[in-house]
Amino acid sequence: MQTHDAGCLDEQVIAHICEQLTITGYCVVQDFLPQLVINALYLEACSDQRLNFKQAAIGREQRQQVNTNVRSDSIAWITGQSESQGLFLKLMENLRIEINRRLFLGLFDYESHYAHYGPGDFYKRHVDAFKGSSNRLLSSVVYLNADWTEADQGELLMFHDEEVSPFLIVEPVFNQCVIFLSEQFPHEVRAAKRDRFSIAGWFRTNNSIGGQIDPPR
Numbered sequence: 001m002q003t004h005d006a007g008c009l010d011e012q013v014i015a016h017i018c019e020q021l022t023i024t025g026y027c028v029v030q031d032f033l034p035q036l037v038i039n040a041l042y043l044e045a046c047s048d049q050r051l052n053f054k055q056a057a058i059g060r061e062q063r064q065q066v067n068t069n070v071r072s073d074s075i076a077w078i079t080g081q082s083e084s085q086g087l088f089l090k091l092m093e094n095l096r097i098e099i100n101r102r103l104f105l106g107l108f109d110y111e112s113h114y115a116h117y118g119p120g121d122f123y124k125r126h127v128d129a130f131k132g133s134s135n136r137l138l139s140s141v142v143y144l145n146a147d148w149t150e151a152d153q154g155e156l157l158m159f160h161d162e163e164v165s166p167f168l169i170v171e172p173v174f175n176q177c178v179i180f181l182s183e184q185f186p187h188e189v190r191a192a193k194r195d196r197f198s199i200a201g202w203f204r205t206n207n208s209i210g211g212q213i214d215p216p217r
Contacts, residue, residue: 009032014098014099014102017099017179018102018103021138021179021181026158026179026180026181026185027179029176030175030176032175032177033177034091036087037091040083041084041085041088042146044084044085046144050081052076053075053076054075055074056072056074056075058126070124071123072118072122073121075113075116076113077113078114078199092201099203107204107205108206109204109206110201112140112200112202113200114197115197115198116196117192117196118196119193120191120192121192121196122191127187134182136202137182137203138202138203139180140199141156141199141201142176142201144197147174148173148174150171151193152193152196153192154172155172156170156178156188156189157187157188159185
């Protein structure tokens with residue numbers, strides 16, 4: 001599958017994502033972003049000191065805490081502060097609208113961050129959303145690693161429920177994207193042998209009730 005215009009995703013890519021989400025709840029897409037965009041994101045993640053990566057935490061809002069026994073990566077939130085980030089967010093907004101139009105999921109917005117795993121860094125098995133207690137509906141991971149080989153490891157492992165063995169192993173190869181239902185699939189990131197970059201993101205629903213805004217502005 002190929003993308004063409006830096007301003008929108010290929011129609012076949014969108015159709016494939018929606019079909020697979022309906023059938024299996026997850027989708028793996030190669031050549032996800034236009035080359036112009038993925039190349040710019042790769043350069044920014046690897047070399048732009050303004051990103052100011054910080055140690056990743058677990059938990060949400062007031063319950064957030066750093067626990068390097070669970071995850072040891074570092075992150076930098078994507079805010080649209082650069083041209084490449086703006087293009088990426090525009091593409092994901094395009095995808096949000098199309099998924100809503102075809103699957104009626106009520107996706108409200110999208111948040112994302114760069115993730116950097118140095119050699120030996122990992123993220124143990126977890127879920128991105130607990131049933132009924134989060135507004136994260138769909139998770140996405142876009143990989144930014146040029147010339148990645150099997151020997152570099154750093155794979156994403158995805159599981160069904162409490163099963164011990166993964167049903168899917170995804171190598172973090174350049175411009176590959178994984179999208180899946182946030183509540184449904186436990187997953188983990190295996191330690192890599194070299195620096196590993198990605199963009200993790202979540203399409204969220206609007207859980208605002210009683211005057212409390214969720215997601216926060």
